[in-house]
Amino acid sequence: MCGMNKKKKLKSNLITYGMVIAAFIIVQILQSTGHLSSLLQGLLVPICVYVILAVSLNLVVGISGELSLGHAGFMCVGAFAGAIFTKCTQEAITIDLLRFVLAILVAALAAAVFGILIGIPVLRLKGDYLAIVTLAFGEIIKNVINVFYIGKDANGFHFSMKDQFSLGMEPDGKIILGGPQGITGISKQSTFLIGVILILITLFIVLNLIDSRDGRAIMSIRDNRIAAESIGINITKYKLMAFTVSAALAGVAGALYSHNLATLQASKFNFNTSILALVFVVLGGIGNIRGSVIAAVILTALPELLRGLADYRMLIYSIVLIAMMLFNWAPKALEWRERYLGRFFKKSVKEGE
Amino acid sequence: MALMLEVNNLGISFGGLRAVNDFNVSIEKGQLYGLIGPNGAGKTTVFNLLTGVYKPDTGNVVLDGQDITGKKTIEISKAGIARTFQNIRLFKELSVLDNVKAGLHNHHAYSTISGILRLPSYRRVEREMDERAMELLKVFDLDSEAGTLASNLPYGKQRRLEIARAMATDPKLLLLDEPAAGMNPNETQELMDMIRFVRDHFDMTILLIEHDMKLVSGICVELSVLNFGEILAQGATSDVLNDPQVITAYLGE
Structure with a gap:
């Protein structure tokens, strides 16, 4: 019985990985045969960014069961940490790929540190209160970076929170982070291939974490905190673990995002971005990792693909939102999926719900 | 005594x-x-x-x-000390087996890294946990329900599962x-x-x-x-x- 369960889980995970790889191959074929519009090509990396963001947020919202509204904040930390690292090591590290990989690691680490720092006070709260405070922290991160100046000259680094002149640099000094102007001249490193690899790594980490002793502890706290405590599970430790891993992965999404742009500004990582990530998670099915991937892809691509429809664009977008909501949550739709889709794919539709 | x-x-x-x-x-x-x-x-x-x-x-x-x-x-x-609750407190979205395995949490351990990377210690300890949990489920006559979600169990079995989970903490x-x-x-x-x-x-x-x-x-x-x-x-x-x-x-x- 438990062996069968294991196999089912493994199979479900393999389908998720397979979907991502299949999508990658299809896109590659379309690209090489010239069937991919430049609009879509420009969307490939952002789609990867939002898939990673959605999967990472689902770890907090679906698996750990805490509503976080500040996820863009961690993405912001990752984006800037990665971009600053790249700018500072432009000369020191000559191999582009190596520099980018290191930048992604730096981004993940920086976001994880913020995850721990913010998680310690925030995770004492529950429900709505936690949501409100994470929202506040997300905005604080964005606004602090928005007024932060970093410059570098022969004497080393200079920091200021006033303006670039108060950095007090030598004339040869270079501004790395320019407050509201953000960072300019980041070398464009993100590619669709790297994006897909990062998605696969993210999925690997999240899916394996869920299906382990730690994941069980995290989900048991979600299901019943008091009972989890009574069997000796450390509530703070596991809540913080989920929150930190999630923050680190959001940081990875941020680095992928920032290395796809020429200029990076903190104002992009606002409340709307956090909500967008939450929309992906909710519509894909809370706790359903594969659903997050699908929802992020569809909902990132759709507004751009519908551009030709001009005025009807947002109308269709909202209809798709409602349809996805029904498909994933309405009892009748679930029943139908179970009966018809379940027969063909033999995959457990119910899991994750 | x-x-x-x-x-x-x-x-x-x-x-x-x-x-x-x-x-x-x-x-x-x-x-x-x-x-x-x-x-x-x-x-x-x-x-x-x-x-x-x-x-x-x-x-x-x-x-x-x-x-x-x-x-x-x-x-x-x-x-x-292990306990059950007056109003049953199970991990509803976890399977019956996972409820008991959660109870084994402090007795069978491996690191987070080996869990994510599926190192040999993960496989070994998970197998131990599966065996121990199935033993306990057998004792409480729940072994045939190992894969069921806890919330789908009938009331009497939920009570038994809660005791089984408590017993898992040894x-x-x-x-x-x-x-x-x-x-x-x-x-x-x-x-x-x-x-x-x-x-x-x-x-x-x-x-x-x-x-x-x-x-x-x-x-x-x-x-x-x-x-x-x-x-x-x-x-x-x-x-x-x-x-x-x-x-x-x-x-x-």
Whole structure:
């Protein structure tokens, strides 16, 4: 019985990985045969960014069961940490790929540190209160970076929170982070291939974490905190673990995002971005990792693909939102999926719900 | 006989209300001990004091020679007290097997990294956990439901699963909070047999809160009766149940 369960889980995970790889191959074929519009090509990396963001947020919202509204904040930390690292090591590290990989690691680490720092006070709260405070922290991160100046000259680094002149640099000094102007001249490193690899790594980490002793502890706290405590599970430790891993992965999404742009500004990582990530998670099915991937892809691509429809664009977008909501949550739709889709794919539709 | 649990002068107040006052009890190893009393007498509060949900204002708790007064719930769980709840508290979205494996959490460990990277220690320990959990499920006759979501189990089986999960923590003392609540006479009879079986099979010391007099008189050797947070009577079950004071306070005149 438990062996069968294991196999089912493994199979479900393999389908998720397979979907991502299949999508990658299809896109590659379309690209090489010239069937991919430049609009879509420009969307490939952002789609990867939002898939990673959605999967990472689902770890907090679906698996750990805490509503976080500040996820863009961690993405912001990752984006800037990665971009600053790249700018500072432009000369020191000559191999582009190596520099980018290191930048992604730096981004993940920086976001994880913020995850721990913010998680310690925030995770004492529950429900709505936690949501409100994470929202506040997300905005604080964005606004602090928005007024932060970093410059570098022969004497080393200079920091200021006033303006670039108060950095007090030598004339040869270079501004790395320019407050509201953000960072300019980041070398464009993100590619669709790297994006897909990062998605696969993210999925690997999240899916394996869920299906382990730690994941069980995290989900048991979600299901019943008091009972989890009574069997000796450390509530703070596991809540913080989920929150930190999630923050680190959001940081990875941020680095992928920032290395796809020429200029990076903190104002992009606002409340709307956090909500967008939450929309992906909710519509894909809370706790359903594969659903997050699908929802992020569809909902990132759709507004751009519908551009030709001009005025009807947002109308269709909202209809798709409602349809996805029904498909994933309405009892009748679930029943139908179970009966018809379940027969063909033999995959457990119910899991994750 | 060696004592498993010794509670002296335990008390707690909530605001002006003295919820439990001067509670004393001594439970020998392997004993089945009952705690009864009318609604609101403070029985569950005693459980919450024993398991560290509340910190006592006065008194001390000694488990198997170890003072556990005022310790945290996690530490008390590690020291060896496991419990069930009056209103069942299962991990509803986890399978029956995973509920028990969650109970094994502190006895079978591997690092987070080996969990994510699926290192050999992950495979080995998970297999151990599966085997141990299935053994326990078999004992509680739940092995055929291992893959079912806990919330999909019928009521009686949910009660059994909660006990199985508590037993997975390998406790010295098991606290059962109204295990027969909501059960019909047949189910209660089965439950009585099962509690006795757990005591014998695991050599367990059990303290249980119960309203069902048939169950209490059937399996408990000794009893404490709590009324308004204070001990009204204590001793051998038949003596206590025939105590006129107890009959007046609890069973009705």
